[in-house]
Structure formats: structure tokens, C-alpha cells
Amino acid sequence: NAGVTQTPKFQVLKTGQSMTLQCAQDMNHNSMYWYRQDPGMGLRLIYYSASEGTTDKGEVPNGYNVSRLNKREFSLRLESAAPSQTSVYFCASSEEGLSGNTIYFGEGSWLTVV
């Protein structure tokens, strides 16, 4: 049972380079998310997708783009990486229901921009 799988786990980029973080979930969830986690800042939502074909900005979208390729996959792209984007990135998906919105997270992608 894979859950939420994201790649790569570690990446070092030079300033100005581009890259895409890949994410896939096998739980048939409608909603998917990208968060970043920085020391002392907690979790901050970058983008989310409530369903296939839709995406919306979260708290910190600048410098990022996303694609909801299909129900399973939700990618995050850095077009021109900056040192301020050094962070740990988490992809997540959620099931909505009467008991609220339980979120399932991937294991994280550690990104360093030098």
C-alpha cells in the first residue's frame, strides 16, 4: 500500500535552474496538495487541487507552478529556483467526508538551492 509517493527525495539545484517534483497517490482521493516546511515556519500550503483539472493558490504560491495531470498525479515545478526555495516539500492527498478532511502525506523531498 504505497499511499502518497513523491520524487525525488533529495535534490540540489543551482540558482536559476528548473525542476519538477513528482507526486502520485493510489488512494483515489480527489484533493491533492503541495506544502513546504521550513524551520520555525510550520507547514505552508503552496498549491492545492480539489479535483482533477482544477488548481488553486495556497498561502505561498510565488515561484511555483503546478499541474494536476490526472486524478493520481500532481506535480510541482520550480521554473527558476532561488535560495529562498530551499525547503522540505510535502505532497499530500485527502479524503473528505462527514468526519472531516484527513490528509495523507508523502515522505518529503529535501531541496537545496545554492
Place this chain on the structure above:
Amino acid sequence: GDSVTQMEGPVTLSEEAFLTINCTYTATGYPSLFWYVQYPGEGLQLLLKATKADDKGSNKGFEATYRKETTSFHLEKGSVQVSDSAVYFCALSQNTGGFKTIFGAGTRLFVKA
């Protein structure tokens, strides 16, 4: 807007000590409340949840009770173990034309043998 406030860490305890991590919330509606745990090098995972007032969520010896009158959801465990060392996040979720989840800042727990 909605918000979650949890006690700052780190919290350092000896093995078998009693744990309390405080969490209070502000919400306009009737949210569901959650505790997530993040072990070193991993993503967050659901620890427990409660969906309405006076509900108690429990898992792995951890408990939290949804207190609407005090807008709180404090996490407790009677006897912590070294393996409980992690970061704990309180969160709320409610459907406001689409589900929205708000996380607290996280509280790091260190348990010493």
C-alpha cells in the same frame, strides 16, 4: 479567520513521564480536530481525530478530547517512550465550500531514556 495555536517547544521529558501538549483553536463553524505526528525524516501522519464536541480521539496511548467550551484539543499520554520523540501538529478542518485544513506550528517532543 480560523487559526490553531499550540504550545511552543521543545518539550523534553524523561521516559514514563506524563505528556500534555496544549492546543487551542479559533473557528467560525464546527470543525473537526486532528493531531498529526512527524517522526524524523518522515512526512506527517494522522495520530488521532475528533469530529464533534466532547468526542475523544485516541491512538497508541495518546488521547485528546474536543472541548468546545474552551476551544481546546490538548494531547495527552500517560507514559511516554523514547520512540514518541517527534513533532506533533494540531490541526482543524471544516467544509467552507471546500475543505480547508489549518495546522498549528508544531511542538517538538524529546523523550530521554
